[in-house]
Amino acid sequence: MQEEKITESLKLADVWAGHPVGFALLTHGNQQFVAFYDATRQMTVAQRSLGSKTWKYTKLPSQLGWDSHNYVTLAVDSGGFLHVSGNMHVVPLVYFRSTKPLDASSLVQVKAMTDQKETRVTYPLFFRGAKQELIFTYRDGGSGNGDQLYNTYDPKTKTWKRLTEQVVTNGEGQRNAYPALPQLGPDGYFHLIWIWRETPDAATNHHPSYARSRDLVHWEDSAGKPLTLPITLKTGDVIDPIPEHGGALNGLVKLGFDSQKRPIVSYTKYDKNGKSQLYCSRRERSGWKVYPVTRWDWRWEFGGGGTIAAEIGLGAVESAGAGRLKLAFRTKSHGSGVLVLDEKTLAVVEKLPPPEGYPKSLRAVRAKFPELQVKWAGDLGKPASGGGRYVLRWETLGPNRDKPRTGPLPPPSELWLYRLQ
Template structure:
């Protein structure tokens, strides 16, 4: 049952330089399931699992520190896949989908804008039969501004990518067929779609044959103007659903060659060309970061790192503790900068923006510098406004319960001064 609470009093941490760290609530710290942040000109919305593991939404005006809270009737377990997705529609109603890893639909929305007390649970979005085994919920806005919801239907190794669109107050299928279909043999793990400076939606992914993370292969790409009609980078149309045999392969990385899902990140160079950051093993067996850029004659792939004696050997089932995380490639003057975090250390990989020649690396920026207890990691979610969330948690444990339940930690809102 929905319960609204008054603002919570918490001791405020000392903020890092040029930022304010505002406490929001005490939160579940057993793993790093991703929280959600939505920022508008008027309000801030935060979605998280509270100290009792309940899905919780907090909100306040941009110019006030008075938070309001809604506790929703679902609790997270030990599965770090159970991320939170949240978005506002054109009428200002808040939509939240969460706590799903091969689970039936868990989805709430408000009836009234800015009113957390008006949350209702929606049992069926479009098709109950296709909403029994849902994973990776995500909201995005279409080219026409309508709210879109996508998710994977089915488990790892046998999943289909489904897109719905909000038509007024009702959801319907955006696509007549799934975007991608693993044909019962594999799943596609996507990053994006993201809108580029050219106005196109750009989408990258890997194919994965089983729940074993070592079975990722074949870095792939597609683009679309409207999220309905898709094509390869040369303009060749793609029939839906996209299957491995029809997909545009950017780099045919083989199973076991060091590429992993979620670390295939699209960005754009100074000319607006799409670039994709990913990693794989080099000839010496080290893990290296690479960039693929779409040029006139096709995809050009160059190394972005030159690390010695670093090999991230991963595999098996369940949520992994990522030794390497890739950010979005971005232009900075005459440089193309790729932020990464390697073994907890932020690093910026530097390349010449025009030639993609490696220029070295430098210490990276740390957003939301907060105290982290021993054995825990620092998690962040950043909005395009520069506002962010930061909280500590234990690292993933392959979705297996730990012997001891950790103490709740403080979730903080990071606001640049």
């Protein structure tokens, strides 16, 4: 694949670099919004008109601490009003909404959405439902004890309400689900995958699971059997019965599809010898069938609380054409690349080098402070015209289990916007 070219570059601001935390970029029509934490760790939203080199900045009353969970995200509703949420890890809801369409300077804090179960919020995300309605999902509770909720927004009344009367996944006071966003598949269903965790210890992840829905209200398992909400460990459709301390981890459970529109979930677990491996599980006629993918002689031993530095990364299975699939991966021990799989057997038939990705000139760390890493954020929207894509780039130290760092800290990093084609 030919390396993308940089067709536009624009500096936004100096930003916090003491620990990683996610920023958000949204291109909507001819307007562009970026939500980030500035050099003093204050939540900020920048806005510009496409083609302009001038940003307008709105400072919001929310200050980042040391928690890498506390990313910031945003969305625009059907009326053009901007929604911003973030800086939360088991704390009261932090949410802002503009009072004027496509005007970040009019953002005001809204203390409540439904005013229920909004005091212990984590993982806020906006997405679109079956009718393109704006939906907000988050976890209520803590790691090892939480529920997943969905709110839906009425642009006419400018109010939120629960999408479902019951929570979608329920930990029964003993565990919590780590779900991905519901993904609209090629079969017209929204597909939801998650993994359960018993305690704040990352090693207690277990039982990756699955459900699907046409409307995000009525759910069923992979065989079409209706599921009564809330979905629990006992009622969910288990992809692979991986036990606690079995090598599975939230964030490393990915959903893709084969040419027959069957869901394939890629994930990690320990093999019978205790080594870390990649696996794929596909929903076939008899149920979920597990396929080993790698044969590494290596174990990534992880555990404990807080944000950890991942030694394995993997993507979702994608079509490679000609009866083949591809699965991207990276490891600390076995390098990175793309595994080409036979679609019928899911056996590895070829290993390719990792894709070029971002332009080479952007990949290397520029600042001199030791141990900095390059961070990226893709566009939650898309340009109205002209093709290509926009990305954000900045540099920061890696995770530190969400604890304050002592000693010298890096100076602020430069946050840049690039258009790639």
